[in-house]
Amino acid sequence: MSTVTLAGESLLSGLRPEARNAPESGIVEVVNHGRLKEGLIPLWVGEGDLPTPDFIARAANASLTAGETFYTWQRGIPDLREALARYHTTLYGQPFAMDRFFITGSGMQAVQIVVRMITGPGDEVVIPTPAWPNVAAAIGIGGAIPVNVPMDYVQGRFSLDLDRLAAAITPKTRAIAINSPANPTGWTATKDELAAILALARKHGVWIIADEIYARFVYDGSARAASFHDIMDENDRVLFVQTFSKNWAMTGWRIGWIEAPPAFGQVIENLIQYSTSGSPVFVQRAAIAALEEGEPFVAEQIARAKEGRRIIAEGLKATNRVTLSPPDGAFYQFFSVDGREDSRALAIELVDTANVGLAPGTAFGPGGETGLRLCFARKSSDLVEVVARLQRALSG
Amino acid sequence: MSTVTLAGESLLSGLRPEARNAPESGIVEVVNHGRLKEGLIPLWVGEGDLPTPDFIARAANASLTAGETFYTWQRGIPDLREALARYHTTLYGQPFAMDRFFITGSGMQAVQIVVRMITGPGDEVVIPTPAWPNVAAAIGIGGAIPVNVPMDYVQGRFSLDLDRLAAAITPKTRAIAINSPANPTGWTATKDELAAILALARKHGVWIIADEIYARFVYDGSARAASFHDIMDENDRVLFVQTFSKNWAMTGWRIGWIEAPPAFGQVIENLIQYSTSGSPVFVQRAAIAALEEGEPFVAEQIARAKEGRRIIAEGLKATNRVTLSPPDGAFYQFFSVDGREDSRALAIELVDTANVGLAPGTAFGPGGETGLRLCFARKSSDLVEVVARLQRALSG
Numbered sequence: 104m105s106t107v108t109l110a111g112e113s114l115l116s117g118l119r120p121e122a123r124n125a126p127e128s129g130i131v132e133v134v135n136h137g138r139l140k141e142g143l144i145p146l147w148v149g150e151g152d153l154p155t156p157d158f159i160a161r162a163a164n165a166s167l168t169a170g171e172t173f174y175t176w177q178r179g180i181p182d183l184r185e186a187l188a189r190y191h192t193t194l195y196g197q198p199f200a201m202d203r204f205f206i207t208g209s210g211m212q213a214v215q216i217v218v219r220m221i222t223g224p225g226d227e228v229v230i231p232t233p234a235w236p237n238v239a240a241a242i243g244i245g246g247a248i249p250v251n252v253p254m255d256y257v258q259g260r261f262s263l264d265l266d267r268l269a270a271a272i273t274p275k276t277r278a279i280a281i282n283s284p285a286n287p288t289g290w291t292a293t294k295d296e297l298a299a300i301l302a303l304a305r306k307h308g309v310w311i312i313a314d315e316i317y318a319r320f321v322y323d324g325s326a327r328a329a330s331f332h333d334i335m336d337e338n339d340r341v342l343f344v345q346t347f348s349k350n351w352a353m354t355g356w357r358i359g360w361i362e363a364p365p366a367f368g369q370v371i372e373n374l375i376q377y378s379t380s381g382s383p384v385f386v387q388r389a390a391i392a393a394l395e396e397g398e399p400f401v402a403e404q405i406a407r408a409k410e411g412r413r414i415i416a417e418g419l420k421a422t423n424r425v426t427l428s429p430p431d432g433a434f435y436q437f438f439s440v441d442g443r444e445d446s447r448a449l450a451i452e453l454v455d456t457a458n459v460g461l462a463p464g465t466a467f468g469p470g471g472e473t474g475l476r477l478c479f480a481r482k483s484s485d486l487v488e489v490v491a492r493l494q495r496a497l498s499g
Numbered sequence: 500m501s502t503v504t505l506a507g508e509s510l511l512s513g514l515r516p517e518a519r520n521a522p523e524s525g526i527v528e529v530v531n532h533g534r535l536k537e538g539l540i541p542l543w544v545g546e547g548d549l550p551t552p553d554f555i556a557r558a559a560n561a562s563l564t565a566g567e568t569f570y571t572w573q574r575g576i577p578d579l580r581e582a583l584a585r586y587h588t589t590l591y592g593q594p595f596a597m598d599r600f601f602i603t604g605s606g607m608q609a610v611q612i613v614v615r616m617i618t619g620p621g622d623e624v625v626i627p628t629p630a631w632p633n634v635a636a637a638i639g640i641g642g643a644i645p646v647n648v649p650m651d652y653v654q655g656r657f658s659l660d661l662d663r664l665a666a667a668i669t670p671k672t673r674a675i676a677i678n679s680p681a682n683p684t685g686w687t688a689t690k691d692e693l694a695a696i697l698a699l700a701r702k703h704g705v706w707i708i709a710d711e712i713y714a715r716f717v718y719d720g721s722a723r724a725a726s727f728h729d730i731m732d733e734n735d736r737v738l739f740v741q742t743f744s745k746n747w748a749m750t751g752w753r754i755g756w757i758e759a760p761p762a763f764g765q766v767i768e769n770l771i772q773y774s775t776s777g778s779p780v781f782v783q784r785a786a787i788a789a790l791e792e793g794e795p796f797v798a799e800q801i802a803r804a805k806e807g808r809r810i811i812a813e814g815l816k817a818t819n820r821v822t823l824s825p826p827d828g829a830f831y832q833f834f835s836v837d838g839r840e841d842s843r844a845l846a847i848e849l850v851d852t853a854n855v856g857l858a859p860g861t862a863f864g865p866g867g868e869t870g871l872r873l874c875f876a877r878k879s880s881d882l883v884e885v886v887a888r889l890q891r892a893l894s895g
Contacts, residue, residue, distance in 0.1 A: 110734040111762025117706075117736070118766060122616045125769040154566035164560045170550035172751040208604050208753065211776045219640065220518045224620060240773045244615065246642075310513075338506040340513070355568040355779050357604065366507025370514060373521040377636045379775065380607040383751050383782070 121244050129236065129447070129466025137454035144481075144489050145460040147450075149235075149286060149435070150354045151407075151480035155389075156400050159351060162392035166385035175384045177372045179206025179360070183387045186394045187360060194318075195332045202365040205372070206387060208379045210316060210346030210359035215241050216374045217342045217361060221310050222247035226277040228312070231263050233437075233464060233471030235286045238312070247277070253470030254288065259438060260428035261288040261470075265299050272303070278310035279303070284317040284328050287437050287467050287476035289430020291321060294329040301334055301341070310340040317433040319350055319401055322409055328432050338364055349434075350401050351393040358386050404480070408434045411479030411486050418490030424497040434480040437464070437471065440497060444473045457496035459489050517640050525632065525862025528843075533850035540877075540885050541856040543846075545631075545682060546750040547803075547830070547876030551785075552796050555747060558788035562781035571780050573768045575602025575756070579783045582790045583756060590714075591728045598761040601768070602783060604775045606712060606742030606755035611637050612770045613738045613757060617706050618643035622673040624708070627659050629833075629860060629867030631682045634708070643673070649866030650684065655834060656824035657684040657866075661695050668699070674706035675699070680713040680724050683833050683863050683872035685826020687717060690725040697730055697737070706736040713829040715746055715797055718805055724828050734760055745830075746797050747789040754782050800876070804830045807875030807882050814886030820893040830876040833860070833867065836893060840869045853892035855885050 115123065130147055137143050178184070184201040191199040207213040214237065222228060224246035230239055232251040239249035252271045254261045268279070281300060283292040292300070304311050311331065318327045331341050346359035361371060375381060415436045416429040427438035443449050450463040453475075462478075464471035479486060511519065526543055533539050574580065580597040587595040603609040610633065618624060620642035626635055628647045635645035648667045650657045664675070677696060679688040688696070700707050707727065714723045727737050742755035757767060771777060811832045812825040823834035839845050842859040849855055849871075858874075860867035875882060 111760060114734060114736065114760050115762055115766070117704075118616050118763075119619045121619065122766055122770060125766065125773060127765065127769060128772065148570060150570055155563075155568035160563040160568070163563060167551075167556040167559060172551035172556070172749065174544060174546055174750045209775045211772075212774060215774050220514050223515045223517065223642070237773055237776075240769075244770070244773055246619070308513075338510060340510065353568065354570045355781075357775055357777065357779055364507060364510050366511055367514075369523065370511070370518055370521065373523060373636075374518060374640070376524065376607075377521060377633055377640055378608060378611050379605045379753055380633075381753065383753055385751075386779070 121246055125244050126236065126240055130462045132447075133450045133454065133463060134460065136451050137460050140454060140458060143454065143458045143460055144485055146478045146481065146489065147460040147462045149478060150348070151352055151404065151434070152482055152485070153352045153404070155352050155356065156397070158396055159353065159389045159392045163385045163389040166388040171384040171388070173384075175381055177375045177381045178368065179204070179382065180384060180387050183391050186391045190394045194327060195330060197332070200365070202368060203362050205361045205363065205368070205375070206382050207359045207361055207375065208382050209357040210344055210348060211237060212379065213344035213346070213359045213361045214238055214312070216371060216378065217312055217344055218242050218245055218247070219374055220367070220370060221342070222277050225275060227273060227275040228278045228280055229268065229271045229276055230280045231268065232469050233287055233467030234280070234282060236466060236468065238280050238314070239468065250276070251469045254290065256470060258428060259426045261290040261437070263290065263292070263296065265296065268300070269303055272307050272309065276307065276309050278312050280312040280314065282314040284320060284430070284432025286317065286433050287435045287462065287464070287471065289433050289435060289437060291328050291432035294333055297329055297331055298334050301331065301339065304340060310342060313341050313343045315343065316346050316349055320405055320408055320434050321432045322412060322429070323431065347390050347393055350404070351397050352404065353389070353393065356386055356389065358382055358390050407482070408480050410483055411481055412436065414483060414486045414490060415477060415479045418487070419493065422494050422497050434478060436477045436479055437474050438477070439474045446473055446475055450475060453493070453496060457492040459492050517642055521640050522632065522636055526858045529846045529850065529859060530856065532847050533856050536850060536854060539850065539854045539856055540881055542874045542877065542885065543856040543858045545831070545874060546744070547748055547800065548878055548881070549748045549800070551748050551752070552793070554792055555749065555785045555788045559781045559785040562784040567780040567784070569780070571777055573771045573777045574764065575600070575778065576780060576783050579787050582787045586790045590723060591726060593728070596761070598764060599758050601757045601759065601764070601771070602778050603755045603757055603771065604778050605753040606740055606744060607633060608775065609740035609742070609755045609757045610634055610708070612767060612774065613708055613740055614638050614641055614643070615770055616763070616766060617738070618673050621671060623669060623671040624674045624676055625664065625667045625672055626676045627664065628865050629683055629863030630678060632862060632864065634676050634710070635864065646672070647865045650686065652866060654824060655822045657686040657833070659686065659688070659692065661692065664696070665699055668703050668705065672703065672705050674708050676708040676710065678710040680716060680826070680828025682713065682829050683831045683858065683860070683867065685829050685831060685833060687724050687828035690729055693725055693727055694730050697727060697735065700736060706738060709737050709739045711739065712742050712745055716801055716804055716830050717828045718808060718825070719827070743786050743789055746800070747793050748800065749785070749789065752782055752785065754778055754786050803878070804876050806879055807877055808832065810879060810882045810886060811873060811875045814883070815889065818890050818893050830874060832873045832875055833870050834873070835870045842869055842871055846871060849889070849892060853888040855888050
């Protein structure tokens with residue numbers, strides 16, 4: 104055993120440092136601690152409990168049955184790109200053409216390709232934190248440096264200090280990564296805040312990597328969150344990374360898209376060609392079904408998340424041990440347990456004492472180390488049980 | 500229009516050079532020339548004409564119906580990794596453990612991750628050419644330099660000069676990329692040649708990127724081509740990039756694997772996490788069906804390719820205008836037309852005059868610029884018609 108390990112170590116030492124140093128997920132440690140626990144309610148990852156709706160799966164089945172199993176367009180099939188243009192036209196109330204849309208094998212691949220296009224060794228990308236860690240990791244793998252801008256966290260509510268964001272920009276800055284509504288914080292930028300960020304990007308000639316994947320999950324009665332689409336010009340340096348995972352419960356399908364200036368088409372196509380060479384047609388047919396027939400399901404998911412948000416916020420507040428503010432958007436409750444600063448230890452402890460799986464704030468970078476992230480995109484009965492378990496565990 | 504183009508140009512100028520300079524496929528230019536031609540027989544890409552067999556598609560459908568639509572293991576589901584271990588044990592006649600196998604979203608992604616692990620800016624990778632261009636492109640996108648070693652091409656037959664390969668290794672060399680049986684040349688290394696290459700890699704402490712995806716497509720009656728598996732130790736620096744695309748007619752599914760020392764597991768998992776975050780479970784179920792029930796189909800495909808190879812070789816020789824040697828492996832006939840040196844112009848001309856789609860040798864790097872690549876994994880009647888069309892066009 105030790106011989107194999109030594110040989111393995113020797114092999115590993117020959118790998119590129121960017122690859123070898125790519126971080127392990129800070130959530131996975133806790134998941135591994137609790138993976139096999141019977142009856143554990145897992146709220147640690149960014150995924151709901153509903154499987155993909157049948158009408159979406161049926162579209163994939165029909166495509167497979169029809170023999171759509173060959174290579175296809177690297178940018179995505181025209182039918183899906185057109186469906187995306189229509190979806191955006193409706194959602195944002197302005198015309199979109201299909202040549203702005205490029206299909207990727209997940210939102211993560213969209214991030215990877217965008218990062219690859221605009222950053223390289225020595226470049227910097229400014230990221231408000233706490234944040235979904237995968238963007239910073241993708242930047243690091245490409246040799247660039249993620250520059251964290253911790254958000255303010257007061258009474259359980261996060262806010263972004265725009266002066267602090269501006270101060271983080273240096274001559275090496277190539278982009279600002281903005282996730283709104285945000286994972287894990289629930290922070291949802293106002294139109295004015297987005298305008299200020301866009302002005303900053305224009306002033307310094309840097310890109311915005313816009314992650315608006317939770318745009319539909321807002322809780323003030325609006326149809327969607329404010330978007331860079333509301334304020335930008337067609338040729339602003341804004342690159343959108345998107346996914347079918349959340350709105351349509353398609354996490355396991357690995358399909359997303361990039362929205363970019365049409366002039367980038369050939370570069371994006373080449374980067375798709377040399378990373379995964381495109382997405383399956385049958386998965387793309389499912390995505391079309393999601394866009395064209397999915398509104399009732401999206402509405403159901405949002406209503407469900409709204410109820411989950413209420414149950415969790417009220418239930419955790421009632422413990423009198425927790426500081427939180429219900430999020431404006433996305434489907435995570437971020438909260439702190441009074442007197443408990445070490446979220447990693449606390450998340451592991453709550454696996455053992457409450458049989459509830461939560462993500463530790465330490466997984467999301469500076470600014471949220473003391474908190475926990477709870478995904479409330481889940482059926483009410485589970486969430487009621489989670490509240491009861493946490494109440495018991497935290498009062499112990 | 501010109502304003503948009505100017506704006507687009509301005510945006511493009513801000514992209515990273517490695518991204519902007521990623522090459523367009525040299526095949527696509529010809530495909531675009533002939534894409535809409537009625538009745539054209541397309542033999543320009545590396546894919547047969549059979550859709551994926553029903554039993555494979557049914558496994559995906561059953562998984563979807565069962566609701567397997569959630570996130571899953573980044574390395575691939577254990578069932579598939581175990582099935583791969585069994586498949587390798589049978590094919591190579593020696594024991595394999597599942598911890599050597601990592602599922603990727605295509606053979607291309609396997610290449611991308613392997614390249615990312617072992618190369619970076621300034622590094623060199625030695626590649627015998629002509630070769631499938633995507634490996635060199637992936638290397639270039641990561642900032643490293645592909646170093647071409649042109650093969651000898653005599654009387655239509657390719658061979659690799661091992662002294663020339665050795666001479667291409669410098670202190671900057673990090674890997675040798677070996678594709679056997681090879682696309683587009685059909686070159687198939689003997690066990691002795693592989694042993695010589697492995698000795699070279701050991702001597703210089705460089706990696707071998709082993710692309711043996713066409714291993715089953717050989718025409719001397721063997722069950723498979725010689726493999727690095729026949730001669731290597733478990734901890735040799737050999738990384739295999741693999742795909743389900745060819746053996747099981749699954750090009751459109753985008754699923755492949757990496758075989759690597761188990762010590763690399765966490766690094767590979769992290770790189771998958773930050774590029775596509777895993778492959779769909781339902782696609783992995785289809786891959787299991789392919790491995791476990793696919794042998795009759797693989798045998799049928801090989802028999803079909805063998806017949807296609809015969810039809811093409813005999814038919815083209817009969818033109819008396821062509822120099823070729825039937826390939827030892829893979830499913831491409833590489834050939835030259837006497838007196839025609841410009842394969843790009845010739846491929847475009849044959850779209851117009853023969854209504855046949857071929858890939859120009861210029862797409863594959865130094866050593867094959869004067870030839871054409873024809874994929875013969877297709878039904879006999881099509882290939883007989885192709886021969887007739889080419890006979891007419893070349894005698895004109």
